[in-house]
Amino acid sequence: MSSSQGWQVDLLEVAQKCVYCGYCSLCPTFKELKWENYHPRGILDQIKLYYSERIKDNLKNDVSKSLFDAIFACTMCKACENICIVDLPLLKVWEQVRQESFKRGRWNSKLLSLYNKVKSSHNIYGLPAEERVTWAALSNMVMTRRIQRKAPLAYFIGCQASYSGKMEGVAESVVKILRKSKENFTILGTEEWCCGSPIFLAGGYSVGKSFAKHNLEQFKKLGVKRVVTACAGCYRAFKVVYPRILGEKWDIEVLHITELVNELLAEGKIQLKKKFKEKVTFKDPCELVRHCGLIEAPRDVIKQIPGIRYEELPSNREDALCCGGGGLLKLNDDNLVSQVNSRLITDIQYSEADIVLNGCPTCLDTIRSNLRKQNLNVEAIDISEFIKRAMELK
Amino acid sequence: MALKKKARSRFIRYLGKQFRDDSTILQLYSRDMAELPSLTKILYKNIPDAVILPRNTEDIQKIYQIANENNVSITPRSGGTAGFGGAITYKKGIVVDCKGIESELYIDPLEQTVTASPSIIFSDLQRQLKQQGFSLCAFPSSYYSATIGGWIAHGGFGVGSSQYGGALDQIVNLEVVLPNGELKIYDKSEDLALFVGSHGTLGILTKISLKIKFDIPLKQWGCTFDSPRELEDGLAELSKINPYSIWFFNPSHISKFNDTFGYSLPYRYVVIISKEISFEEEESEFYTMFNQAIRKAGGQILDKRYITNIWDHRFKTFSMLKEYDDFLVSELILPIKTSNKYLQKLNVKYKNGIHFEGELISDTHYSLLLFLPLDEKISSIKRTFLYLRLFKYTIKGIKFGGYPYSTGMFFAGYYSKIYGKEQYHKYKEFKKQVDSKNISNPGKVISPRLNLFPLISMKAAIKILSRLIP
Structure with missing residues (x-):
């Protein structure tokens, strides 16, 4: 069962190492669903059953149904792996089980549709590549000179900020910050392909690899040494997945927008001037905090805003609650996303913040939709947009 | 026996x-x-x-009603984090997973109590209490996964028990659905005692009120002892200075601890003591008492550097086992004053290959968690053999005034050893009143009879088998 590819794990071996302590019961979807088959330790037990040689056919069918159902109820928030006292590589396990489900033809239709869209049009919406830069026209910005120009820094916009009206303002904000700092940067334009994150999360590694190769080729062609992104999913793909699948070929430095802004602030290239009356909090996206260990950079930026009233959420940093939107759960169970998200909304209410900042389009979308549902007067915005406001950029 | 069609359709x-x-x-x-090793499945279904x-109290009442009418046994389960078999069916029937029971959390700051669902996990409850400046008094080492309902049903002790006592001492009142379907609230100590350590054999808890305290910061100190004899003296002396927690390990465990976490703790019996400290003078006063207690017992103070971060591992005991296949x-309770002989015997029998860690649960007793690490995956026969051997040495603790930590399925029949004969009679009387058909968690607390040889109890059979093991 072990794979020749170095980054794969022996599923059965990992499952057998579980000590059944149950600490992974903090899993956000298990907390809602409560059945043992959704518990990470229960998923490991199902893996043991699935790969057991002595298992009878009828039980094997039943187990695979239950296992694949449970694996797509996972938000890939990595809370289980972080708390695991015997350090099991649970995220890799979940990804591999998703691959196994793909091989067995057990993906649901929404997932397959997303997969096909990304595969054929290189973005998650299935829209033409030409529309990747439409956001610029909508923001009255001219990006022609930036597209595909040679530069040491590339801004990787990501599918959601490029195409989605919900993320309107993110790309514009990052570009304005970069312009103000006079950084020499480029964007890939129509040659920007999805980072592959949804494909990786679904377990489709072979297709995802072609995306990684393409994006790397583009960066190399333009002489890019550093890439900055405001999307937690893209950041994770570049920081964690690309090095895993491209090996040493991937030698590009990856920055989250908050890391770059800290640099620019230290170098005096930009200033945060605006004073805010509102109380602000930050929701750590799982993909930044638990997957990549990016904890302080957003806080360091926020704290440099003069007189800012900042309040941590009760569960913060590595203990941050999941928004429920990750791991492609939206494609599998939208109600479950809302259920998981409602715990986060309670945390936000407890902080009494007027603005909740974030660095992940998926988190932002789920938080906004639940704030609306509950009719709460809290604004949820991306941190890059907030930085733009703090810089008093129009 | 599979569930009858009629019963099944009624439940559905x-x-x-x-x-x-x-x-x-x-x-x-x-x-x-x-x-369970597959061999033991001859004994347990x-x-x-x-x-x-179930979603709520009404569901549980209905479950008991249908179960009584159809003679179906009910096995309550919560976190499933203990290893005594209390949440496993003994003769099939229905497992009732109580994690679905949710209720509003209510903190009463004046009375210093919290009322919560039995399915709430300790770490979640503590997080919410800390937001209000309060804390639980005591909690188990499986803090991140154990539920408060499971802890009570299991008769739990834990971190803080040295100062605040075990589960029974924490309870203000319990709402319970009895096996006859009746919903009752108990608040008298003698009634509450029935539900502590009885593994859901007397009903299912649906709401729990616990005592809480102000969230006072804890400070840690450490010391070492050369032998079980010195450890015994040390624990006796340290228990007198009223610490919040006393946590200790044997040298084998220390060795693993060092390997796993990169510490360089001395290869001796190490004791970590924890105390609630509100102000500086209190700290220096306590340190003086601690120092005197250690000197009197012949121990040595552990360099403060070793203590840094060690407390972070308090709830991650099993992480040390990742190196093993x-x-x-097993776990038992021992009296401080006779325990050194037991520990010496254990060291001899297992040639120092057994790991243990203890936690003081009162000023006279401590709980001892025994780990037998194995360097390879073993066959079911060997596993059964080693289980029986470990069982035998757990039971041997009785000779030294100790007793198993809990009954569950594996130590069914030892209730009177744990809680005393008088309490056992009260338990049996109550069980008869509320569960005449013995549908609520059969095979636990009171030892069942063997299916094949009804004259022999399970307790006797396991005891005989374990004695055959050298």
């Missing part, structure tokens, strides 16, 4: 999707922390007929 009619009997779910609910996830665990 009432509970809908909260009732499941697909083969995968049955397998998943056939274990708790300890996975641990794969249930169905699993129910397998392990077996």
